[in-house]
Amino acid sequence: MKLVTAIVRPDKLNEIRNALESYGVQGLTVSAANGYGRQRGHTEVYRGAEYTVDLLPKARLEILVSNEWVDDIVDVIIATANTGRAGDGKVWVTTVDEVVRVRTGERAEAAI
Amino acid sequence: MKLVTAIVRPDKLNEIRNALESYGVQGLTVSAANGYGRQRGHTEVYRGAEYTVDLLPKARLEILVSNEWVDDIVDVIIATANTGRAGDGKVWVTTVDEVVRVRTGERAEAAI
Amino acid sequence: MKLVTAIVRPDKLNEIRNALESYGVQGLTVSAANGYGRQRGHTEVYRGAEYTVDLLPKARLEILVSNEWVDDIVDVIIATANTGRAGDGKVWVTTVDEVVRVRTGERAEAAI
Numbered sequence: 001m002k003l004v005t006a007i008v009r010p011d012k013l014n015e016i017r018n019a020l021e022s023y024g025v026q027g028l029t030v031s032a033a034n035g036y037g038r039q040r041g042h043t044e045v046y047r048g049a050e051y052t053v054d055l056l057p058k059a060r061l062e063i064l065v066s067n068e069w070v071d072d073i074v075d076v077i078i079a080t081a082n083t084g085r086a087g088d089g090k091v092w093v094t095t096v097d098e099v100v101r102v103r104t105g106e107r108a109e110a111a112i
Numbered sequence: 113m114k115l116v117t118a119i120v121r122p123d124k125l126n127e128i129r130n131a132l133e134s135y136g137v138q139g140l141t142v143s144a145a146n147g148y149g150r151q152r153g154h155t156e157v158y159r160g161a162e163y164t165v166d167l168l169p170k171a172r173l174e175i176l177v178s179n180e181w182v183d184d185i186v187d188v189i190i191a192t193a194n195t196g197r198a199g200d201g202k203v204w205v206t207t208v209d210e211v212v213r214v215r216t217g218e219r220a221e222a223a224i
Numbered sequence: 225m226k227l228v229t230a231i232v233r234p235d236k237l238n239e240i241r242n243a244l245e246s247y248g249v250q251g252l253t254v255s256a257a258n259g260y261g262r263q264r265g266h267t268e269v270y271r272g273a274e275y276t277v278d279l280l281p282k283a284r285l286e287i288l289v290s291n292e293w294v295d296d297i298v299d300v301i302i303a304t305a306n307t308g309r310a311g312d313g314k315v316w317v318t319t320v321d322e323v324v325r326v327r328t329g330e331r332a333e334a335a336i
């Protein structure tokens with residue numbers, strides 16, 4: 001089991017969610033975050049205005065997926081989140097030891 | 113060392129915290145999240161009203177625990193978070209390489 | 225590749241960010257959290273006032289770093305986040321399987 005975490009532009013969230021659902025992703029968790037990347041002192045565009053990159057609003061997505069789907073799901077996120085401009089985001093993958101569905105107690109693949 | 117992450121109903125947070133404290137958990141981190149599970153197009157009840165499941169408010173818990181306690185702590189969370197209704201949540205466990213208590217510099221088991 | 229997660233005092237965030245930038249960290253993600261540590265029933269000082277420790281506001285930092293930098297970066301965080309008082313925070317390190325820069329598709333070390 002893997003956990004895919006993605007930091008993306010907030011205004012890309014709906015498009016990413018729709019693409020993930022089309023692919024077959026049946027659940028995800030979103031939280032609000034702020035961040036910056038390599039452009040310290042340079043600029044990033046947010047809602048049409050240029051900012052000296054400080055902490056800009058980002059959406060943080062978490063998606064539990066089975067090992068066999070992880071590469072495709074990362075590709076779906078990148079393809080949808082990409083605008084070609086600085087600040088598009090970062091995606092990372094970690095290994096999960098165990099997952100449980102609270103309602104049923106199901107574990108592993110059956111839990112996602 | 114393990115990190116237990118749990119996405120649960122916000123209105124279950126206090127009960128879960130109390131159960132964890134009774135078990136002996138001495139610290140935890142909570143953040144706000146939103147999410148959905150498998151019921152896309154179906155309904156989930158939140159604060160007494162039915163919603164077509166979109167992004168519903170959830171609480172995100174993180175608990176650093178020693179390996180020997182992890183199974184019990186997952187069980188405590190599941191037992192307390194469970195209502196039997198869709199949307200009860202998801203719990204997952206990851207392996208942590210290192211933990212440090214900032215005030216003292218203590219590491220590993222001594223740090224939690 | 226490693227992910228360093230740190231739960232710190234919110235009023236230490238700027239100082240920690242500056243120290244990390246001086247060290248060479250080129251990006252990070254921050255989110256709001258609440259938490260408590262071992263002082264249940266004891267007190268922690270927040271904005272000059274004493275609180276019975278319940279859920280106090282904390283900043284949650286995430287920093288993707290290459291393996292060779294991880295020890296130094298944890299040290300920089302601890303050195304800067306430490307006030308010597310209860311509630312200074314917790315830092316932990318997990319292993320990351322894969323990182324991707326969304327704009328370019330670069331992976332691994334090249335992506336951070």
Ligand SMILES: Nc1ncnc2c1ncn2[C@@H]1O[C@H](COP(=O)(O)OP(=O)(O)OP(=O)(O)O)[C@@H](O)[C@H]1O
Pocket residue numbers: 007008033034035036037038039056058085086087088089090250251252253254286287288289325326327328335336
């Ligand atoms: N090393 C890092 N650790 C944790 N989060 C990061 C890191 N680098 C970037 N992020 C997060 O990803 C968000 C987007 O980063 P960004 O896309 O600007 O990365 P970048 O490496 O500067 O790429 P680009 O050159 O395309 O701008 C940041 O706002 C931050 O939340």
Ligand SMILES: Nc1ncnc2c1ncn2[C@@H]1O[C@H](COP(=O)(O)OP(=O)(O)OP(=O)(O)O)[C@@H](O)[C@H]1O
Pocket residue numbers: 026027028029030062063064065101102103104111112119145146147148149150151168170197198199200201202
């Ligand atoms: N695959 C997933 N990845 C990440 N987070 C998830 C995933 N599935 C669910 N979640 C999170 O858990 C929360 C609760 O999910 P939920 O309990 O509805 O899961 P479910 O699998 O649909 O189970 P149930 O059938 O009991 O509703 C979601 O709102 C979301 O935040």
Ligand SMILES: Nc1ncnc2c1ncn2[C@@H]1O[C@H](COP(=O)(O)OP(=O)(O)OP(=O)(O)O)[C@@H](O)[C@H]1O
Pocket residue numbers: 138139140141142174175176177213214215216223224231257258259260261262263280282309310311312313314
């Ligand atoms: N076991 C834990 N799991 C997850 N998060 C924790 C844990 N313990 C502490 N935290 C987080 O770290 C924050 C700061 O904890 P704190 O510094 O009070 O830890 P502590 O172990 O009580 O150390 P101290 O004795 O220095 O106060 C908490 O508010 C919480 O967000």
Ligand SMILES: [Mg+2]
Pocket residue numbers: 036037038039086087088
């Ligand atoms: Mg950038």
Ligand SMILES: [Mg+2]
Pocket residue numbers: 148149150151198199200
């Ligand atoms: Mg569900």
Ligand SMILES: [Mg+2]
Pocket residue numbers: 260261262263310311312
């Ligand atoms: Mg404490």
